[in-house]
Amino acid sequence: MNYRIAYERAVNVTASGLAMVVQRLPLIKNLTPIFGATGGSHFAAPLAVTFVGTHALSGQSIMLQQTNTIEPTDVVEVELGEAFQWEFKATRYNILSFGIVNDSGTEQLPSGIVAIGPQSGIGTIGGIPEEAGTFTLTITGYRGNNQRSSQTLPLDLTLIVKDPVESPFKVFMSDYFSAEELTNPAITGPVADPDLDGIDNTMEFVLDLNPLASDSMPGAIGLDSNDPQMLRYEIPLNGFATETMVGFEESTSLESGWQPASGGVVERTDTMIVLTAPLVGKKFYRLKVIVEE
Structure with a gap:
């Protein structure tokens, strides 16, 4: 019987085969409408802010004043997908209208934000x-x-929206690449291979390899010590990749016919995946990974 391991570029190793592929799944976020008719939206603690600078009629300067906190602020920090509201008023009179201009000088508000x-x-x-x-909203x-009536001094509100859920893959990549490189999918995308070792970034993450250094395929293959008629292949995994779907597929050809491995047993822990398969016939096995970006 001939068995050989084939992975990525179908490099022959010993007895059986491993080829690696990756399938990307989009990360879908569900968003809830705000200010619905039922009034059921839950808001973060609102910031009631009082502002106004110069009164256009009297010319008298008015200090910025916030009404619901000891430490006034014009900087609001919220998380992506977190409902919030920020209230403001003038100190000398009730405003009947207001205008908002963004960083680009237009009236377009960030997506999901309303006035x-x-x-x-x-x-x-x-x-x-x-x-x-x-x-920045002015x-x-x-x-x-x-807007031809008396007006307040413009106030710049800084809204900082943070993404609280960084995927383990992105956190892993940030350990090796600069902020600029992280925005370039040709370098840090899941299927990119910046170190040109034939193992893409997704596999580097799952196998806990260095995406900036050429690595060989990790793992150990041999006969099962409990049953010499069984092939045993062990591959170490990144402990932070527990949410990533990892498994084996098998085929009698490298070109097509891949199916979930049914002729063997696949066991996975947080730090290891093990394939145990009978030494019968000719088969190729590949490690399949599905990662959420």
Whole structure:
């Protein structure tokens, strides 16, 4: 009987075969509408902020003042997908309208964010952020219903939206690459191979290898000590890849016909996956990984 291991570029090792492939699954986030008719949205602790600079009629300077905290702030930090609301008003009169301009000089708010009011002189910015990042919103309040009326001094609100759920794969890659490199899928994408060792970044993560250094395929193959008629192949795994789907497929050809390994037994722990298969006939085995980005 002839057995051989074939992985990635079908390099012959010994007896049976291993080829590695990766399938990417999109990470889907469910978002909940805000300000629904039922009023069922749950908000983070709101920041009721009072602002205004110079009164356009009197010319008198007015200090920025926040009404619900000892330490006033114009910086709001929330997490991606977390509902929030931020309230503001002028100190000398009730504003009847307000305008908001973003970093680019347009009135477009970040995705998932809305502006409401004013109601009884109080304006509200809130929603459920759908994109992470830092956004500067310049707010100007008006005494009348149009932007030709008396106005407040513009206030810059900094909204910081953080992504609380960094995938283990992204955390792993951040240990080896710069922030700029992490934005380049040709370098740090799941199927990229920056060290040109034939093992892509997904496999580097699952096998806990260095994506910047050429590595050989890890693992040990031999006869099962409990049954010499069985082949045993052990592959160490990254302990942080426990949520990643890892398994074996088998085929009688490297080109096609791959199916979940049924002729053997696959056992997986947090740090190891083991294939035990009978030494009968000719078969190839490959390690299959499905990772969420």
